[in-house]
Amino acid sequence: MPPELRWREWMLRVEAVIFAAAEPVTRETLSRVVGKACSIDLLIDDLREELTGRPYEIVAVAGGWQHRSRPAYADAIRASAAPTRGGVSALSEFESMVLMAVGYFQPITRAELSKIFGKEVSRDTIGALRSATLIASGPRSPTPGAPYTYVTTKHFLSAFGMETLRDLPDIEALEDAGLLSRAVMQEEAMVAVVEGEEE
Incomplete structure (x- = not known):
């Protein structure tokens, strides 16, 4: 596979794993998906750039990465009253x-x-x-x-x-x-x- 197609495939694999995960995905987990020789940081940077303009992004949290809705869309998400994953349950x-x-x-x-x-x-x-x-x-x-x-x-x-x-x-x-x-x-x-x- 040509290097540019391999890189694209790795980006898609990393995004799929992060998207499907309920918890932040660690560097070790992503290394198992694309190999230890691959630069996870560069893949994440390319993914973030590709997601520019989308209502969601990949953020670094809790020692890993996670898909998150952009803060600009918080009001729309709240207004929808649709159940969301993660977040914080209502606390007193x-x-x-x-x-x-x-x-x-x-x-x-x-x-x-x-x-x-x-x-x-x-x-x-x-x-x-x-x-x-x-x-x-x-x-x-x-x-x-x-x-x-x-x-x-x-x-x-x-x-x-x-x-x-x-x-x-x-x-x-x-x-x-x-x-x-x-x-x-x-x-x-x-x-x-x-x-x-x-x-």
């Missing part, structure tokens, strides 16, 4: 805040989360985040009793479009920009807990 405001705390302070115990929010973080809240596969058990804490810690998952990275945890916004930068206040966050968490108890 408090669950979202607990997830954010786990993301920034992992590995973290439930007791440490409770200290952050000034109120006990229930097993149900942890269970909901685990069921959504956004968090998982981490290493045991070195504190007395060796409680479980919690960490985010690859699904967390994928759902929020991050390649690694380094892509999380810097807390200090968010505070400096006036987008986040730890005091306000704790206050809102308390309100969310109280409202949750009233329901």
Whole structure:
């Protein structure tokens, strides 16, 4: 097969695998499809260029690549009410805040989360985040009793479009920009807990 046709075939194989996968596809997986001698990065670059102008793209998330709808089409997708794959299931405001705390302070115990929010973080809240596969058990804490810690998952990275945890916004930068206040966050968490108890 001539080199240009072989390259085109490899591009199509890589796109097919990424398109069909429910989770981000790793470099190792793509190497099995096209061979270790092939430059995965160059193939991905060519695919991205080819998809310019399409309503979807290939993005690097959670240590691999995934097809994603372009952000410009988010309103149209929401308006359609069509079921979508991936993403984040509906979380309560408090669950979202607990997830954010786990993301920034992992590995973290439930007791440490409770200290952050000034109120006990229930097993149900942890269970909901685990069921959504956004968090998982981490290493045991070195504190007395060796409680479980919690960490985010690859699904967390994928759902929020991050390649690694380094892509999380810097807390200090968010505070400096006036987008986040730890005091306000704790206050809102308390309100969310109280409202949750009233329901």
